[in-house]
Amino acid sequence: MSAQSSYSSHSTGFHKTKVTAIPGDGIGPEVMKAVQRILAAAGAEIDWEEAEAGAEVFKRGIATGAPQETLDSIARNGIVLKGPLETPVGYGEKSANVTLRKFFELYGNIRPVRELPGIKTPFSGRGIDMVIVRENVEDLYTGIEHMQTAGAAQCLKLITEPGSERILRLAAALTQAEGRKKLTCATKANIMKFTEGMMKRVFERIMPDYPDLEPSHMIIDNCAHQMVIAPEQFDVVVSTNMNGDIISDLAAGLVGGLGVAPSSNIGDHAAMFEAVHGSAPQIAGKDLANPTALLLSAIMMLRHIGDFAAAEKVEQALLVTLEEARNLTGDIAPKGTGVGTTAYTDQVIANLGRTSGFASRAYQPLTLPQWPEGVWHHPPQTREVTGVDVFIETGAEPPALAASLQTAVAGSGLTLKMIENRGVQVWPAHSGRPFLVDLFRCRFMLEAPRDNADAAIAQALAGIGAGHHWMHVEKLQRFDGRDGYTKAQGEN
Amino acid sequence: MSAQSSYSSHSTGFHKTKVTAIPGDGIGPEVMKAVQRILAAAGAEIDWEEAEAGAEVFKRGIATGAPQETLDSIARNGIVLKGPLETPVGYGEKSANVTLRKFFELYGNIRPVRELPGIKTPFSGRGIDMVIVRENVEDLYTGIEHMQTAGAAQCLKLITEPGSERILRLAAALTQAEGRKKLTCATKANIMKFTEGMMKRVFERIMPDYPDLEPSHMIIDNCAHQMVIAPEQFDVVVSTNMNGDIISDLAAGLVGGLGVAPSSNIGDHAAMFEAVHGSAPQIAGKDLANPTALLLSAIMMLRHIGDFAAAEKVEQALLVTLEEARNLTGDIAPKGTGVGTTAYTDQVIANLGRTSGFASRAYQPLTLPQWPEGVWHHPPQTREVTGVDVFIETGAEPPALAASLQTAVAGSGLTLKMIENRGVQVWPAHSGRPFLVDLFRCRFMLEAPRDNADAAIAQALAGIGAGHHWMHVEKLQRFDGRDGYTKAQGEN
Ligand SMILES: NC(=O)c1ccc[n+]([C@@H]2O[C@H](COP(=O)([O-])OP(=O)(O)OC[C@H]3O[C@@H](n4cnc5c(N)ncnc54)[C@H](OP(=O)(O)O)[C@@H]3O)[C@@H](O)[C@H]2O)c1
Numbered sequence: 001m002s003a004q005s006s007y008s009s010h011s012t013g014f015h016k017t018k019v020t021a022i023p024g025d026g027i028g029p030e031v032m033k034a035v036q037r038i039l040a041a042a043g044a045e046i047d048w049e050e051a052e053a054g055a056e057v058f059k060r061g062i063a064t065g066a067p068q069e070t071l072d073s074i075a076r077n078g079i080v081l082k083g084p085l086e087t088p089v090g091y092g093e094k095s096a097n098v099t100l101r102k103f104f105e106l107y108g109n110i111r112p113v114r115e116l117p118g119i120k121t122p123f124s125g126r127g128i129d130m131v132i133v134r135e136n137v138e139d140l141y142t143g144i145e146h147m148q149t150a151g152a153a154q155c156l157k158l159i160t161e162p163g164s165e166r167i168l169r170l171a172a173a174l175t176q177a178e179g180r181k182k183l184t185c186a187t188k189a190n191i192m193k194f195t196e197g198m199m200k201r202v203f204e205r206i207m208p209d210y211p212d213l214e215p216s217h218m219i220i221d222n223c224a225h226q227m228v229i230a231p232e233q234f235d236v237v238v239s240t241n242m243n244g245d246i247i248s249d250l251a252a253g254l255v256g257g258l259g260v261a262p263s264s265n266i267g268d269h270a271a272m273f274e275a276v277h278g279s280a281p282q283i284a285g286k287d288l289a290n291p292t293a294l295l296l297s298a299i300m301m302l303r304h305i306g307d308f309a310a311a312e313k314v315e316q317a318l319l320v321t322l323e324e325a326r327n328l329t330g331d332i333a334p335k336g337t338g339v340g341t342t343a344y345t346d347q348v349i350a351n352l353g354r355t356s357g358f359a360s361r362a363y364q365p366l367t368l369p370q371w372p373e374g375v376w377h378h379p380p381q382t383r384e385v386t387g388v389d390v391f392i393e394t395g396a397e398p399p400a401l402a403a404s405l406q407t408a409v410a411g412s413g414l415t416l417k418m419i420e421n422r423g424v425q426v427w428p429a430h431s432g433r434p435f436l437v438d439l440f441r442c443r444f445m446l447e448a449p450r451d452n453a454d455a456a457i458a459q460a461l462a463g464i465g466a467g468h469h470w471m472h473v474e475k476l477q478r479f480d481g482r483d484g485y486t487k488a489q490g491e492n
Numbered sequence: 493m494s495a496q497s498s499y500s501s502h503s504t505g506f507h508k509t510k511v512t513a514i515p516g517d518g519i520g521p522e523v524m525k526a527v528q529r530i531l532a533a534a535g536a537e538i539d540w541e542e543a544e545a546g547a548e549v550f551k552r553g554i555a556t557g558a559p560q561e562t563l564d565s566i567a568r569n570g571i572v573l574k575g576p577l578e579t580p581v582g583y584g585e586k587s588a589n590v591t592l593r594k595f596f597e598l599y600g601n602i603r604p605v606r607e608l609p610g611i612k613t614p615f616s617g618r619g620i621d622m623v624i625v626r627e628n629v630e631d632l633y634t635g636i637e638h639m640q641t642a643g644a645a646q647c648l649k650l651i652t653e654p655g656s657e658r659i660l661r662l663a664a665a666l667t668q669a670e671g672r673k674k675l676t677c678a679t680k681a682n683i684m685k686f687t688e689g690m691m692k693r694v695f696e697r698i699m700p701d702y703p704d705l706e707p708s709h710m711i712i713d714n715c716a717h718q719m720v721i722a723p724e725q726f727d728v729v730v731s732t733n734m735n736g737d738i739i740s741d742l743a744a745g746l747v748g749g750l751g752v753a754p755s756s757n758i759g760d761h762a763a764m765f766e767a768v769h770g771s772a773p774q775i776a777g778k779d780l781a782n783p784t785a786l787l788l789s790a791i792m793m794l795r796h797i798g799d800f801a802a803a804e805k806v807e808q809a810l811l812v813t814l815e816e817a818r819n820l821t822g823d824i825a826p827k828g829t830g831v832g833t834t835a836y837t838d839q840v841i842a843n844l845g846r847t848s849g850f851a852s853r854a855y856q857p858l859t860l861p862q863w864p865e866g867v868w869h870h871p872p873q874t875r876e877v878t879g880v881d882v883f884i885e886t887g888a889e890p891p892a893l894a895a896s897l898q899t900a901v902a903g904s905g906l907t908l909k910m911i912e913n914r915g916v917q918v919w920p921a922h923s924g925r926p927f928l929v930d931l932f933r934c935r936f937m938l939e940a941p942r943d944n945a946d947a948a949i950a951q952a953l954a955g956i957g958a959g960h961h962w963m964h965v966e967k968l969q970r971f972d973g974r975d976g977y978t979k980a981q982g983e984n
């Protein structure tokens with residue numbers, strides 16, 4: 001089932017598509033109004049349903065920043081155009097943007113990066129034209145943090161097989177829909193073989209399903225480097241959440257910055273389109289804001305709902321306006337010629353129907369892979385527990401700690417194999433001189449395979465807990481005969 | 493105690509400083525030889541002690557890629573100039589570079605990024621001149637990964653208070669030593685309040701100790717964006733390990749790429765200087781390699797050991813050579829004028845004593861903060877355990893899982909508070925539609941404060957383990973009255 005058909009069932013009457021419009025904070029309402037005027041003038045058949053989110057909602061005490069009516073409107077319509085949202089200091093721990101992405105599982109963040117006429121940058125004329133596809137819900141953004149000791153903080157980086165497959169298939173579908181060829185997967189798989197390596201392995205597994213594409217893998221730091229050295233080499237780049245966050249902002253900078261950068265957030269049940277910039281409170285309400293980024297986002301939305309004609313018409317009018325550089329807003333206008341949001345919007349409307357020197361792509365409908373409902377669960381054929389890592393807070397030196405742990409676990413069926421500090425084995429000692437903090441990971445192995453590893457672990461933990469603060473436990477598991485845990489630096 | 497004096501105790505005789513030279517793999521030996529010739533011609537008083545590391549060492553079966561004699565030489569001399577090292581596929585899990593950094597706790601990776609004469613880039617003429625200081629041993633690079641289920645991978649991101657303080661004080665000392673003012677700390681503290689927030693908080697705590705500096709904080713994605721939009725605004729930028737990895741490669745790209753990028757890796761007991769590029773095996777042994785990056789690294793080394801005169805002389809000769817663009821290696825020469833490594837080296841030597849149009853900084857000795865030996869341990873005044881997070885593998889839907897867990901922990905003193913999947917609360921349910929994978933985090937809270945939380949946890953785990961696969965446990969701790977754990981998206 002294509003994304004297009006899955007959303008069109010929400011449309012009202014014959015033509016009009018219902019879209020949830022969230023004007024948001026700061027300059028949001030102004031740029032939203034400008035975009036709605038342009039889309040109406042272009043004949044886009046949209047039935048807007050306005051909904052609230054952001055600063056005012058937080059201040060009314062709603063900790064998510066989005067009231068139930070807004071969530072219901074999104075669930076009903078499945079398509080959202082959104083202005084910037086603020087999270088006022090002191091209200092709620094989480095941003096309303098992240099809430100919307102997470103609640104609706106908008107797992108694909110799509111950021112087109114294309115040279116625009118009239119927007120001068122050091123890379124102008126080189127034909128930069130790429131799309132960054134960033135995984136939007138996993139990775140460090142799951143926000144799972146635990147202080148291990150008063151001075152040692154931990155965040156879990158989680159990457160799953162289905163999460164990787166979903167974003168990679170979305171990236172491949174997008175590459176095809178835009179008539180592109182090269183799909184670059186950028187990870188740090190060389191250092192994080194399990195997590196970042198997960199995305200790389202899934203990429204290698206599924207790319208044979210797309211024989212028309214040209215897949216390649218690049219280390220993320222080299223990717224950032226290449227983007228500055230030779231950005232025109234990239235077509236579609238897909239990455240994990242944190243790394244994708246950095247390179248998508250980098251890439252936006254190559255073509256003029258966040259102020260003209262559009263984006264979409266795509267999931268199985270909803271798609272949300274928004275400018276990358278924020279609420280620019282300093283210029284809010286002054287008819288100074290540039291609506292280009294939200295307009296480019298709305299053009300993405302039009303293509304997403306299948307209205308390719310209106311998308312094309314609005315895009316060409318915008319490109320003509322930028323090309324001719326008449327009546328642009330102050331942030332992008334030639335010196336001394338800046339006009340207001342309203343006058344710029346009028347100019348774009350006046351240019352509807354004209355064609356720019358910039359070619360358009362032959363866009364095709366984007367067909368999103370559909371996933372079964374229910375919990376993704378692929379248990380291994382065989383599994384085995386071989387030991388346990390116990391994280392301990394102590395000020396003791398490694399030899400003393402080791403001696404005390406050996407005594408503590410005696411008789412449990414587990415034996416101390418090694419102790420490490422921030423990834424480097426410190427017992428048995430090697431010849432290096434690591435700096436030690438009060439968080440030690442102590443690895444215990446089962447002396448013999450056994451069915452009730454849990455009992456051995458429980459006994460060991462009881463022994464350890466009698467003399468030490470432990471705060472974190474990881475079972476050492478083997479799945480289908482392969483170790484599901486890495487070794488410490490220096491561990492044999 | 494300054495770094496300079498701490499190392500000078502290793503020097504031999506009156507003048508000569510003993511330096512461990514690791515030529516390394518591929519083009520390493522050629523560029524090392526070139527640099528040694530230039531330093532000798534400049535009168536730098538160095539007594540080289542050659543040592544082995546890299547591909548050949550791995551192939552002899554030494555899993556670290558560095559034999560004991562090399563480690564001993566580094567421990568003895570404290571100063572290393574190193575060529576690129578390869579990790580041959582199939583030998584050892586860890587790279588020899590990472591091993592050296594970790595074993596000697598080289599916690600500060602310093603990457604100067606300065607526009608060079610004759611190296612044309614889109615940013616030429618804008619006067620880019622910054623230093624990226626990257627934390628080099630913590631964060632995701634501790635390499636602690638555990639498969640939670642067969643389809644869900646986890647890596648621990650660890651950031652400690654002393655680790656942050658060490659790198660931040662190094663960055664501040666470097667800013668002062670180079671006569672700079674602005675120090676920008678780049679983190680993702682807005683999303684990872686504990687880990688990335690740790691570096692931000694320590695930055696805010698210690699910066700009053702440096703009233704001559706101008707400190708500021710920037711979100712890392714915005715930093716990547718600003719580096720492309722307005723790189724000349726940056727002076728010294730300090731960041732956590734993974735983020736620093738990406739922005740340092742990005743920044744190198746702004747001034748000509750990794751091929752001319754030097755670096756140092758600094759610790760309490762050793763400092764290692766190396767080019768950022770790799771072993772370029774395609775051109776190895778052909779007298780084609782450009783020694784500039786290693787030469788720039790050697791200039792950093794000369795300043796580090798206090799030989800400012802030789803550093804200045806070599807740097808000016810190099811700058812004159814680049815300025816005049818005669819006898820450059822093929823990678824940077826004007827079309828058709830490239831020469832070999834040897835001829836380029838001869839040209840630099842011929843230019844020793846000349847002065848370029850490029851000003852030199854007034855470098856001062858770098859004074860590294862000294863840290864006490866022993867385990868860093870700052871226990872809190874008060875501590876409390878309030879509950880436990882248990883990570884469970886299951887294909888069950890959240891309501892069924894919740895019911896079974898409630899039964900499993902009955903009588904333990906712990907109560908199920910919520911269940912989340914990849915950071916989003918799924919029980920009690922909210923109105924979103926998250927995609928579920930087979931890894932659930934289940935949060936249990938103690939019904940009443942108690943001293944022996946361990947006993948309650950043990951009883952609960954036994955109950956849970958009877959019906960479920962658990963693989964990971966995190967105690968919920970409060971330190972000095974503050975929660976040491978974050979809430980899930982949607983959790984109250
Ligand atoms: N997706 C989102 O909802 C989102 C994204 C980012 C930030 N935010 C929120 O927005 C608030 C402000 O964030 P921020 O100041 O970091 O970033 P920002 O709102 O993007 O503003 C930064 C600067 O960029 C310029 N700018 C941005 N958009 C513009 C436009 N459409 N037209 C003209 N100029 C524009 C303005 O520069 P001049 O001052 O030079 O005119 C503005 O001061 C914060 O509360 C933040 O959390 C929300």
Ligand SMILES: NC(=O)c1ccc[n+]([C@@H]2O[C@H](COP(=O)([O-])OP(=O)(O)OC[C@H]3O[C@@H](n4cnc5c(N)ncnc54)[C@H](OP(=O)(O)O)[C@@H]3O)[C@@H](O)[C@H]2O)c1
Binds near residue numbers: 751766772775783
């Ligand atoms: N710190 C380190 O020890 C370190 C760092 C990075 C990589 N490595 C290792 O080095 C090996 C090769 O890595 P790689 O191919 O990714 O990167 P690389 O060795 O830096 O080579 C990439 C390309 O850059 C050019 N290049 C690099 N250094 C040059 C120099 N000094 N003079 C002239 N051209 C130079 C060459 O381009 P042309 O082919 O166009 O001439 C080369 O093919 C791998 O085994 C890798 O693990 C080690």
